[in-house]
Amino acid sequence: MVKVTAFKGITYNTEKIKNMDKVMSPPYDIISSKQQDELYNNSPYNFVRLILGKQHPDDTKENNRYTRANKDFKQWKKDEILIDSADEAIFPYKITYLLNNEEKTMNGFFILLKIDKEYQKVKAHERTLSKPKADRLNLMRSCNANLEPIQLLYIDEEDDIHNTIQKSLSPKALIDVTGYDGFNHAIWKITDKSVITQIKNFLDDEILFIADGHHRYQTAINFAKEMEEKTGDSNPDAPFQYRMVILANMFDEGLAILPTHRLLNLPDTINKEKLQSVLKQYFTVEVYHRDSSIKPQKLAENIKKQIETDKQHKFALFFKDNYFIITLKDESIMDKLANERSETWKKLDVSILHKIVIEEIMGITQDNLEDHVKYTREDEEAITVVDNGSFDCSILMNATKIDELKAIADAEEHMPQKSTYFLPKMLSGLVMYDMKLHE
Numbered sequence: 001m002v003k004v005t006a007f008k009g010i011t012y013n014t015e016k017i018k019n020m021d022k023v024m025s026p027p028y029d030i031i032s033s034k035q036q037d038e039l040y041n042n043s044p045y046n047f048v049r050l051i052l053g054k055q056h057p058d059d060t061k062e063n064n065r066y067t068r069a070n071k072d073f074k075q076w077k078k079d080e081i082l083i084d085s086a087d088e089a090i091f092p093y094k095i096t097y098l099l100n101n102e103e104k105t106m107n108g109f110f111i112l113l114k115i116d117k118e119y120q121k122v123k124a125h126e127r128t129l130s131k132p133k134a135d136r137l138n139l140m141r142s143c144n145a146n147l148e149p150i151q152l153l154y155i156d157e158e159d160d161i162h163n164t165i166q167k168s169l170s171p172k173a174l175i176d177v178t179g180y181d182g183f184n185h186a187i188w189k190i191t192d193k194s195v196i197t198q199i200k201n202f203l204d205d206e207i208l209f210i211a212d213g214h215h216r217y218q219t220a221i222n223f224a225k226e227m228e229e230k231t232g233d234s235n236p237d238a239p240f241q242y243r244m245v246i247l248a249n250m251f252d253e254g255l256a257i258l259p260t261h262r263l264l265n266l267p268d269t270i271n272k273e274k275l276q277s278v279l280k281q282y283f284t285v286e287v288y289h290r291d292s293s294i295k296p297q298k299l300a301e302n303i304k305k306q307i308e309t310d311k312q313h314k315f316a317l318f319f320k321d322n323y324f325i326i327t328l329k330d331e332s333i334m335d336k337l338a339n340e341r342s343e344t345w346k347k348l349d350v351s352i353l354h355k356i357v358i359e360e361i362m363g364i365t366q367d368n369l370e371d372h373v374k375y376t377r378e379d380e381e382a383i384t385v386v387d388n389g390s391f392d393c394s395i396l397m398n399a400t401k402i403d404e405l406k407a408i409a410d411a412e413e414h415m416p417q418k419s420t421y422f423l424p425k426m427l428s429g430l431v432m433y434d435m436k437l438h439e
Helices: 033-042 065-078 130-143 160-168 193-203 214-231 272-279 296-307 333-337 349-361 379-387 402-410
Strands: 010-012 082-084 091-099 102-114 150-154 175-178 184-187 208-212 242-249 256-258 261-264 283-289 314-318 322-328 373-376 393-396 421-423
Touching: 065 082, 065 130, 102 160, 130 214, 150 214, 160 193, 160 242, 208 214, 208 402, 214 242, 261 349, 261 379, 272 283, 272 322, 272 349, 296 314, 296 322, 296 379, 296 393, 314 349, 314 379, 322 349, 333 349, 373 379, 379 393
Parallel strands: 150 242
Antiparallel strands: 010 082, 091 102, 091 184, 102 242, 150 208, 175 184, 256 421, 261 373, 261 393, 283 322, 314 322, 314 393
8 A cells, every 4th residue: 555644844944044046956866067056156055065965076985975965954954944844744836837838837745655665556667777876875874864855646537635735725835936947836834634634545545656756766765675774673664664755646737748868979880871771771761951050949949840740759860960850660670679578668769769779770788878878858958969079969759658657657667768757847955854853
C-alpha cells in the first residue's frame, strides 16, 4: 500500500526574508555554472548554497560543498532564517505559467511518502546513473534532510484530492514568489487532520509514477538501507524511511511534457557522410542546407515544426552546415533490435532513436553513452552548441506522451535516459524535510 503522512515542514521565514524571490532556486540538476554565480549573488541565503554549493580547489573531506551545506542549514535554522512548522501539515502547491501563450496552472502538494524499496507501488520509467546518486547521497548524509522534493503522479480522474484541498485553502498563500522561470509559485499549509486523513485514504491503494527525481528517489532508498545498517534501527516508520515528495494528478491540465534533445560527439568510427548513408537503410532522409541568415531560435522553431507528427517517428539531425529530417520506414525493425521489449517500448520515439540511431548506427552503447551524449531541453541550445563546436551534431525530437510513460511504468520497463521533461519544474527552497524533527 502507498503510505503518506503530514510533516513539520521547514520554510523560509517571511519576517526575516523580505524578498522571497531572491532566495529561491531552480532544481539542482538544471543549474549552470553561470546561474549558480547569479544565485549566489542574489542573496547570502539563496537556496543554491544548500543544494549545489560551489566547489573550491582546496576542498577536503572535512570542508567541502556538502559540509558547508550542513553548516549553513544549521546556522540558518539557528538564526531563524529557516523555521519549522509547529504542527504536522501538508503543503498545497500551485504553479501558474504560460506555455505557447496559454495560461496553465499545475496543482500539487508536498507530503511525506513511505519509501517503496521494491518499486511495487512507486513506478519508475528511467534508469539512474551512478554519479548523480553519489552526489545526492553525500548531501543527504551531511544534512540528514530532504532539501528538494521528488515529483510523483497519481491517477484521479474525478480530481477528488484537488477538490478536497481546494476547499481548505486560505485566501492568502504562505509563500508566493516569482521563480527563476518567470512562473508564479505559491504554497499553503493545511494542518486539518480530517483533510489529511481523506488524502491518505484515497492514496492507500493507488500506484504512483515518478515524474521527476528518479536519482533522488533511488538515493532515498540507498540512504534508508545505509541508515538501517548503521543505526540498527529496524523501525519501518523511522524518519529515514520517508521521502518528501510533491504529488500531482496525472490528469492535471497544468502538466506538460517537453522533449529532451540529444547533443552528440560522434565516435571515431563514423562521420557525417557515413552516417547519412547508413541512416537511409532505416529512414527516409531529407537534407536541408543551413540558411545562415536565420537565427538559432527561429531555426529551432522551424525544425520542430518539420518533425511534428502524430503517427510517424521523425527526428532532426543538426550539423553546422545542414541538417537531416529522418522518418522511420518500418517499425518492425525494432522487433529485431529489441525483441525482448514490449510493443509499447518498441514504438517510443526515444527508444527508436537510441536503439537504431545511437546504438546500431553510431555504435554508442550504454557503456560509453555518457562519453558521447549529453542533453538539453532548450531548443535553441541544440543549435548553438553545434554552431560553436562544442558538439558534432544534435538530435531534435518530439516529446514523450503521458500515456506512454504510464504504460512503460506499468510494464516495469525503463525508457532510455532523459526521456521526459515535465513542465512546470518545481521551485527549490519552498519546503524542506529535516529528519531530526521527526525522530
